[in-house]
Amino acid sequence: MRSVALLMLSGAALFAGTPVNVTFYRDVLPILQERCQGCHRPGEVGPMALGVYDETRPWAKAIKQAVLLGKMPPWYADAPPGKFHNDPRLSQQEIAKLAAWADTGAPAGNPKDAPRPLTFLEGWSIDKPDAIFQATAYQIPATGTLEYTYFIVPTGFKEDRWIAQAEVRPGNRAVVHHANVYIREPGSNWLREYPMGKLFVPEERGERVGTGGSSSAGASVREQVIAGFSPGRPAKQVPDGYAMLIPAGSDLVFQLHYTTNGKPSTDVTRIGFVFAKQTPSKRVIRVQASNAGFVIPPGAEDYPVTGSAALGVDAELLNVYPHMHLRGKSMVLSAVYPTGEREEFLRVPHYDFNWQLVYALSQPRILPKGTLLKADATFDNSANNRTNPNPKATVRWGDQSWDEMMVGFFDLAIPVTTDPASVLRTQ
Numbered sequence: 263m264r265s266v267a268l269l270m271l272s273g274a275a276l277f278a279g280t281p282v283n284v285t286f287y288r289d290v291l292p293i294l295q296e297r298c299q300g301c302h303r304p305g306e307v308g309p310m311a312l313g314v315y316d317e318t319r320p321w322a323k324a325i326k327q328a329v330l331l332g333k334m335p336p337w338y339a340d341a342p343p344g345k346f347h348n349d350p351r352l353s354q355q356e357i358a359k360l361a362a363w364a365d366t367g368a369p370a371g372n373p374k375d376a377p378r379p380l381t382f383l384e385g386w387s388i389d390k391p392d393a394i395f396q397a398t399a400y401q402i403p404a405t406g407t408l409e410y411t412y413f414i415v416p417t418g419f420k421e422d423r424w425i426a427q428a429e430v431r432p433g434n435r436a437v438v439h440h441a442n443v444y445i446r447e448p449g450s451n452w453l454r455e456y457p458m459g460k461l462f463v464p465e466e467r468g469e470r471v472g473t474g475g476s477s478s479a480g481a482s483v484r485e486q487v488i489a490g491f492s493p494g495r496p497a498k499q500v501p502d503g504y505a506m507l508i509p510a511g512s513d514l515v516f517q518l519h520y521t522t523n524g525k526p527s528t529d530v531t532r533i534g535f536v537f538a539k540q541t542p543s544k545r546v547i548r549v550q551a552s553n554a555g556f557v558i559p560p561g562a563e564d565y566p567v568t569g570s571a572a573l574g575v576d577a578e579l580l581n582v583y584p585h586m587h588l589r590g591k592s593m594v595l596s597a598v599y600p601t602g603e604r605e606e607f608l609r610v611p612h613y614d615f616n617w618q619l620v621y622a623l624s625q626p627r628i629l630p631k632g633t634l635l636k637a638d639a640t641f642d643n644s645a646n647n648r649t650n651p652n653p654k655a656t657v658r659w660g661d662q663s664w665d666e667m668m669v670g671f672f673d674l675a676i677p678v679t680t681d682p683a684s685v686l687r688t689q
């Protein structure tokens with residue numbers, strides 16, 4: 263990917279025929295609608311809107327630069343186009359158009375050529391939510407390090423609810439490092455000692471708080487993450503006929519992680535749910551292959567850590583998603599089938615903590631019972647890693663970004679009658 267980008271920079275002549283007479287309305291706007299406006303519109307993560315001509319024109323050169331380098335749209339999988347259905351990468355032709363537009367003075371062209379503007383639901387990137395829950399306002403101080411803070415709210419659902427879409431929305435993105443919302447089923451004792459409806463920082467932060475240091479089935483299934491926010495992560499969506507389950511009587515546990523930015527501020531984080539129109543044929547759950555026992559030595563440039571989890575049932579693999587922090591360098595997510603054959607699903611050669619992207623397979627895979635889910639990561643704890651907070655530190659698992667995590671997430675679909683606690687074998 264990187265070498266391709268350099269080649270392209272070194273000579274526009276590489277393009278078979280530079281596009282001519284490129285205009286904003288006819289050529290550029292359709293690309294922005296398709297690939298950019300999901301994030302570059304008011305209220306979303308992109309730092310500026312790329313909607314109308316006047317607001318886009320000043321960014322023409324920056325757009326050219328960002329697309330030639332492959333920085334935008336953000337995408338980190340080394341995979342052929344088509345492997346993931348949410349692959350947002352531009353074609354060579356589209357890149358050439360954006361570059362030619364910048365090089366020829368970014369002309370507007372004829373407004374009559376413009377595609378119809380997209381209509382977005384303000385405040386959500388999912389469809390209009392059927393139910394919304396929110397945490398109470400959190401006062402973020404100007405400075406300091408903030409611990410993971412939790413907030414628990416009962417759903418009040420009297421019957422099981424099937425969720426087709428879910429989205430977590432921070433009120434103030436500038437200070438929300440990440441926000442996850444977990445389902446706490448009635449049978450779970452997780453954080454039971456804490457009151458409902460109040461923000462709190464748990465005193466003893468064991469392995470089951472946070473995204474979970476262990477991949478034991480009980481912990482990861484009775485307290486499922488239903489959705490999370492971090493920049494660039496799309497709202498979690500599942501294919502038609504599939505849904506996530508919130509059992510009757512469940513609570514929602516908000517896990518909020520704030521970073522200070524020099525001024526005091528306030529945040530109210532919300533979650534919205536779109537209910538499935540009918541009972542789905544498959545239930546979607548998220549499991550993980552992780553490793554919480556690593557010790558990364560100071561200065562290590564390419565420190566390997568692996569994690570695995572074995573399936574106790576047949577399942578269908580939908581999405582994969584790597585999670586590490588600032589020293590995360592690469593991750594490969596794969597499966598070893600009971601036959602011994604290995605299949606690779608995702609290869610992220612240059613991991614970037616700022617983009618917690620979910621990769622959705624175009625062709626879901628059937629994983630037979632006994633399949634081993636694997637995550638193979640490397641960490642760069644050297645001074646060459648420009649995001650490394652401290653190359654002299656010995657690094658272990660922890661919540662803060664200067665600690666590390668190593669989790670490969672796998673979104674699986676299982677029959678609705680399957681007990682989720684049986685999905686992973688306890689190893």
Ligand code: HEC
Nearest residue numbers: 297298300301307308309321324325328334335336493494
């Ligand atoms: C998934 C969300 C997302 C998508 C899709 C996306 N962007 Fe961005 N973009 C961001 C965010 C967030 C930033 C600021 C952080 C950064 O620069 O990495 C950014 C930064 C940029 C910048 C740099 C701004 C600066 O300050 O220099 C440009 C230019 C840009 N985007 C153009 C585009 C174009 C063109 C597309 C579509 C082809 C696109 N982006 C698609 C989220 C997105």
